[in-house]
Amino acid sequence: MRVLIIVLIFSIFFNILEAKEKKFLLTKVTYEAISKAQKLLDENKNTEAKIVLLDLETSSKIKKKLDKAYIRFYIGYFYTLSEESQKAVTYFKKAVAYNSLAPAQVENAYLNIVQLSMELERYEEALIYLKKLINTTKTPKPQYFVTKANVEMILKNYKKVILDINMAIKINNKAKASWLKMKYYSFYMLKDYKDAIAVLKKLIEINPTDKEYWLQLSSLYSVIDNFDKSLSSLDITRIAKLNLNEQELLRLISWLQYSKVPYKAATIMKVNINSKIIKINEKNLNALGDLYYESKEYSQAIQWYKKSAKLNKSSKTYFKIAKIYANERKYEDVILNLKLSLDTKDKKIDGSKYLLLGKAYYELSNLVDARKAFYKAKKFTKSKKMANAWLNYL
Numbered sequence: 001m002r003v004l005i006i007v008l009i010f011s012i013f014f015n016i017l018e019a020k021e022k023k024f025l026l027t028k029v030t031y032e033a034i035s036k037a038q039k040l041l042d043e044n045k046n047t048e049a050k051i052v053l054l055d056l057e058t059s060s061k062i063k064k065k066l067d068k069a070y071i072r073f074y075i076g077y078f079y080t081l082s083e084e085s086q087k088a089v090t091y092f093k094k095a096v097a098y099n100s101l102a103p104a105q106v107e108n109a110y111l112n113i114v115q116l117s118m119e120l121e122r123y124e125e126a127l128i129y130l131k132k133l134i135n136t137t138k139t140p141k142p143q144y145f146v147t148k149a150n151v152e153m154i155l156k157n158y159k160k161v162i163l164d165i166n167m168a169i170k171i172n173n174k175a176k177a178s179w180l181k182m183k184y185y186s187f188y189m190l191k192d193y194k195d196a197i198a199v200l201k202k203l204i205e206i207n208p209t210d211k212e213y214w215l216q217l218s219s220l221y222s223v224i225d226n227f228d229k230s231l232s233s234l235d236i237t238r239i240a241k242l243n244l245n246e247q248e249l250l251r252l253i254s255w256l257q258y259s260k261v262p263y264k265a266a267t268i269m270k271v272n273i274n275s276k277i278i279k280i281n282e283k284n285l286n287a288l289g290d291l292y293y294e295s296k297e298y299s300q301a302i303q304w305y306k307k308s309a310k311l312n313k314s315s316k317t318y319f320k321i322a323k324i325y326a327n328e329r330k331y332e333d334v335i336l337n338l339k340l341s342l343d344t345k346d347k348k349i350d351g352s353k354y355l356l357l358g359k360a361y362y363e364l365s366n367l368v369d370a371r372k373a374f375y376k377a378k379k380f381t382k383s384k385k386m387a388n389a390w391l392n393y394l
Helices: 002-017 028-042 046-058 065-081 085-097 103-119 123-136 142-154 158-172 177-189 193-206 211-223 227-232 236-242 246-258 262-274 282-294 298-312 315-327 331-343 351-363 367-377 381-393
Strands: none
Touching: 028 046, 028 065, 046 065, 065 085, 065 103, 085 103, 103 123, 123 142, 142 158, 142 177, 158 177, 177 193, 193 211, 211 246, 246 262, 246 282, 262 282, 282 298, 282 315, 298 315, 315 331, 315 351, 331 351, 351 367, 351 381, 367 381
16 A cells, blocks of 8 residues: 555656646755655665754745645655654645645645555545545546445445445446445455345356355345255255365354255255265264254155264264154164164163153063163153153053
């Protein structure tokens, strides 16, 4: 930013020295002193340059308002180089207060005040001078409105951000991706999701391979309960083309599960586990089993639960398998998996496992083992009442 300021000031400096309009010509005293200060700065003699400039500021020889204004402008330039931002702002303000500078130089002074005020985190002041910059410039540049939008964004004035970005686009006759991102974020923060979606679509037109845009688009469609469009915006083919990494895929899968489309989530997860983009571990395999269970694809759920259980011998996973088999009335498989669940070193065993075990034995007419299981279930507070009911029945 500071390099930009310096380049602009050099440009103004040489323009003013070569000005064709008489009212913008500097006197010989000012011209020679400024030239001397510039030469000292070029030689890195900053202290000497400062003395020349401050002496010139207080010189009784300086009568012309233009000279007084330009001297203060140049001192502002000096303090900008010295990274004394507050002093620089003060002198740029003094310079424009004379109402004598050339229009291009006034524009440059306001631009410096804005940029330096932002560095000082004086955002309200930056806004004041941005408005002056825009109002005094014959043809405001789109970047001025973008800078104003950035300040409004910091101040969380999201409606004003949108208005400023719209002005920048109008002047430029074309929207840049960085501008649209600001506009999208503002609509999102205002919870105007439909307009946010419209902006995202424009961003996708600019960069159709940006996976983040597609993920956000699907997410927003789900927020407004348009699940059909949400899902169509992320079909399997498109997901493959986006080259999502594991973290992004798991985020997408989690969102699909939350959106109550577990089968699609399961399909995506299975494909990416098989291709080893998603790690093959107990947690992920178990999660895939859960997705198939929610989809009521119980045979698939069992398949992935078993793969998960082999890796970690998880009592919870064996219990999940047992419950599925119980629903399918496969009681021998229920007993087998409950025993595996109870054999693991799980300190959080609860009575529900023994209740299910007792029921499975009962269904197989093994009343002796059924009673044993129900007696064990009695030892747990939550299952005690049900266990007693079964024992009384038997």
